[in-house]
Amino acid sequence: AATDYSIKKKLGTQNDVEESSRDKQSPKVVPKSIAGWNNLVENRIQEAIVAGEFENLRYHGKPLPTDPNERNPYLDRTEFLMNRIVQRQGSAPAWIEFQKEVNNEISLFRQRMRESWLRYASANKIDPHSRNISWENDQKSYFEKTIKKLNSRLRSYNTVAPYVVRRGYLNLKLEFGRMYRNVKRLWLKPNGYTTFNFWLVKKFYNREFLKFK
Incomplete structure (x- = not known):
C-alpha cells in the first residue's frame, strides 16, 4: 500500500509538472473584439459546468433575496452595489x-x-x-x-x-x-x-x- 501511494504520488507530481509546463507553453489568447470576448466567456462557463462548479449552489431552485434599496431612485446603482458587497463581508460602509x-x-x-x-x-x-x-x-x-x-x-x-x-x-x-x-x-x-x-x-x-x- 505504501508503494502504491508512493507511485501515485510520483505520477501525480509528474502529471502536475506536465500540465504546468503545457500551460506555460500554450500561448495566451487575448480577444480583440466583443465577439471574441463573448466566445471566451462562453467557453469558460462551459468548462465550469463540466467541472461541476455550478452544482450545489446556495440559491439553486430558490428565489434570490431582494434588497429594498435596490429600487431606491435616490441611491446610485454603483453605491448600492458597493455597499451591499461591504455589508455581506460583515462590516459597515x-x-x-x-x-x-x-x-x-x-x-x-x-x-x-x-x-x-x-x-x-x-x-x-x-x-x-x-x-x-x-x-x-x-x-x-x-x-x-x-x-x-x-x-x-x-x-x-x-x-x-x-x-x-x-x-x-x-x-x-x-x-x-x-x-x-x-x-x-x-x-x-x-x-x-x-x-x-x-x-x-x-x-x-x-x-x-x-x-x-
Missing part, C-alpha cells in the same frame, strides 16, 4: 463611520458655543435669550477657524458618502441663530417667557443645554 465622526465633531462645536455664551451671559448679567453682537464679535475669529476645519471635514465626507446623506456646510451666522433659539426654547413656557434668573443659568449650564444638538 466606510462613510457611515465617517458620518458618526463628523456629527460628533459638529455636536461638540455647538456645545462649546453654548457654554461660551452662557459663561459670558452669567458673568455680565445679560439675558441669554437675546442676541449679543459684542459677544459674537469677540468670539467670531475663533468660531470661524473652527467652522473652516469642520467644513473641510464635511467636504471630505461628502466625497465618499451617497448623495442622499451628504451634508451642507456650516455658516457662523446660522450657528449663532441656532444657539440662541435653543437657549430660548429652554426658558419658554406656555404662558410666555420666564423671568431671567442667573441661578437657572448655573443650574442648567452643565445639563439641559448640552442636550441640544
Whole structure:
C-alpha cells in the first residue's frame, strides 16, 4: 500500500509538472473584439459546468433575496452595489463611520458655543435669550477657524458618502441663530417667557443645554 501511494504520488507530481509546463507553453489568447470576448466567456462557463462548479449552489431552485434599496431612485446603482458587497463581508460602509465622526465633531462645536455664551451671559448679567453682537464679535475669529476645519471635514465626507446623506456646510451666522433659539426654547413656557434668573443659568449650564444638538 505504501508503494502504491508512493507511485501515485510520483505520477501525480509528474502529471502536475506536465500540465504546468503545457500551460506555460500554450500561448495566451487575448480577444480583440466583443465577439471574441463573448466566445471566451462562453467557453469558460462551459468548462465550469463540466467541472461541476455550478452544482450545489446556495440559491439553486430558490428565489434570490431582494434588497429594498435596490429600487431606491435616490441611491446610485454603483453605491448600492458597493455597499451591499461591504455589508455581506460583515462590516459597515466606510462613510457611515465617517458620518458618526463628523456629527460628533459638529455636536461638540455647538456645545462649546453654548457654554461660551452662557459663561459670558452669567458673568455680565445679560439675558441669554437675546442676541449679543459684542459677544459674537469677540468670539467670531475663533468660531470661524473652527467652522473652516469642520467644513473641510464635511467636504471630505461628502466625497465618499451617497448623495442622499451628504451634508451642507456650516455658516457662523446660522450657528449663532441656532444657539440662541435653543437657549430660548429652554426658558419658554406656555404662558410666555420666564423671568431671567442667573441661578437657572448655573443650574442648567452643565445639563439641559448640552442636550441640544
